[in-house]
Amino acid sequence: MIRCPVELLKKIFNLMLLASLFLVINLEAGQWQIPDSITTMPGGSKLPYREKDGVKEFHLIAEPVKKEMGPGFFVDAWGYNGSTPGPVIEATEGDTVRIFVTNKLPEPTTIHWHGIKVPSGMDGVTGLSQKPIMPGETYKYEFTLDQWGTYMYHPHYDEMTQIALGMAGFFVIHPKSFRGSQPDRDFLIMLGEWAIPPGSSKPIPSEMVNFNYFTFNSTVWPTTPSLSIKTGEKVRIRFGNLSMNSHPIHVHGTVFRETSNGVERFNFDAQFEDVTVNVPVGSVREIEFTMDQAGDWAIHCHKSHHIMNGMGHQTYSLIDLKLDSAEMDKARKLIPGFMLMGSKGMGEMFSHEMHSMPRPKNFMHYGTPGPFGTIEMSGMFTVMKVRDNPEDDKGGWYQNPPGTVASPASKEEIEGLLEE
Numbered sequence: 335m336i337r338c339p340v341e342l343l344k345k346i347f348n349l350m351l352l353a354s355l356f357l358v359i360n361l362e363a364g365q366w367q368i369p370d371s372i373t374t375m376p377g378g379s380k381l382p383y384r385e386k387d388g389v390k391e392f393h394l395i396a397e398p399v400k401k402e403m404g405p406g407f408f409v410d411a412w413g414y415n416g417s418t419p420g421p422v423i424e425a426t427e428g429d430t431v432r433i434f435v436t437n438k439l440p441e442p443t444t445i446h447w448h449g450i451k452v453p454s455g456m457d458g459v460t461g462l463s464q465k466p467i468m469p470g471e472t473y474k475y476e477f478t479l480d481q482w483g484t485y486m487y488h489p490h491y492d493e494m495t496q497i498a499l500g501m502a503g504f505f506v507i508h509p510k511s512f513r514g515s516q517p518d519r520d521f522l523i524m525l526g527e528w529a530i531p532p533g534s535s536k537p538i539p540s541e542m543v544n545f546n547y548f549t550f551n552s553t554v555w556p557t558t559p560s561l562s563i564k565t566g567e568k569v570r571i572r573f574g575n576l577s578m579n580s581h582p583i584h585v586h587g588t589v590f591r592e593t594s595n596g597v598e599r600f601n602f603d604a605q606f607e608d609v610t611v612n613v614p615v616g617s618v619r620e621i622e623f624t625m626d627q628a629g630d631w632a633i634h635c636h637k638s639h640h641i642m643n644g645m646g647h648q649t650y651s652l653i654d655l656k657l658d659s660a661e662m663d664k665a666r667k668l669i670p671g672f673m674l675m676g677s678k679g680m681g682e683m684f685s686h687e688m689h690s691m692p693r694p695k696n697f698m699h700y701g702t703p704g705p706f707g708t709i710e711m712s713g714m715f716t717v718m719k720v721r722d723n724p725e726d727d728k729g730g731w732y733q734n735p736p737g738t739v740a741s742p743a744s745k746e747e748i749e750g751l752l753e754e
């Protein structure tokens with residue numbers, strides 16, 4: 335028990351001394367630590383670093399990864415340090431970084447630091463800038479960062495296979511001093527495409543066009559976490575794309591400014607307002623906005639096939655076609671790849687009846703429960719949960735104020751409206 339202020343001061347002094355000693359010991363030992371910033375990759379992690387002789391050291395491990403892409407839907411992917419995308423590398427402009435890369439894949443690999451100015455021999459291109467890192471080997475990359483912004487890393491050996499299986503990650507370089515604006519939330523989303531046959535857990539790396547899973551940070555909704563935002567907060571989202579297609583990402587509930595293509599930041603005059611940001615292959619796009627209105631707001635790719643799961647894209651239209659079951663059987667035999675597409679559209683695919691139909695093992699279904707029935711979107715889709723008090727929110731759906739939800743019109747309201 336502390337009886338007088340002098341004793342209290344002594345106690346505080348001793349504690350501070352102990353804490354600083356502990357800090358010195360830790361720094362000397364080069365303890366691994368997690369970068370301290372608000373930047374987060376929903377569903378992902380950050381790569382720890384340690385300081386050694388004024389250099390920031392990191393350790394990436396290229397390895398096979400069992401990824402839960404959707405609830406109960408597991409994929410045999412490749413990634414880094416147990417995850418796809420790989421953990422976020424974070425450093426600051428001016429830092430010298432030393433990155434150890436251990437190869438635990440069954441084939442060689444390298445790492446290319448996409449967009450980062452490095453010496454030619456650190457650029458990671460197999461055969462051109464270095465020898466491949468053989469399975470079991472650990473290589474060392476070292477360079478000084480004299481730029482800032484949002485960059486990426488990926489292999490430059492057997493790119494088709496390794497990137498298709500999930501090997502990609504963000505490399506965020508924070509500016510040394512304040513530039514532009516400071517958001518309250520700073521999210522990273524890596525866009526991905528996968529071709530995974532129904533019932534299989536193995537993505538097909540040679541697929542070039544016909545993908546059937548589209549992911550934010552290698553997951554589909556509802557495994558992709560929702561983004562928790564407080565009303566009035568300033569939000570930044572950084573999108574990276576190392577897939578085979580561009581992805582126009584549409585944000586509901588706000589108009590955003592496109593503030594950067596990852597390379598530092600556009601001058602304010604060069605920034606522009608938009609509602610959809612197209613993220614080309616091999617590129618980064620950053621957007622910033624303020625969420626003024628509480629609610630559940632969708633954010634998704636606007637290529638409508640990219641918000642579906644497990645969908646075959648070479649089906650025939652049965653809309654308006656009335657076939658009995660014998661005719662259906664005949665059609666199935668006659669037309670290769672013929673599937674049971676709805677005759678009134680595809681909406682019935684999302685119904686609960688469809689969910690009760692037998693389906694292959696390890697298969698991600700089409701719709702998930704929402705506050706008003708089934709949410710049909712999945713794939714490249716998540717929800718921004720904007721709340722006045724996110725701390726009090728139990729993760730449920732937005733409670734709309736009475737009279738603010740679209741509802742059936744009454745007879746009186748539409749009187750005369752439907753007359754010829």
Ligand SMILES: [Cu+2]
Nearest residue numbers: 581635637640
């Ligand atoms: Cu897309």
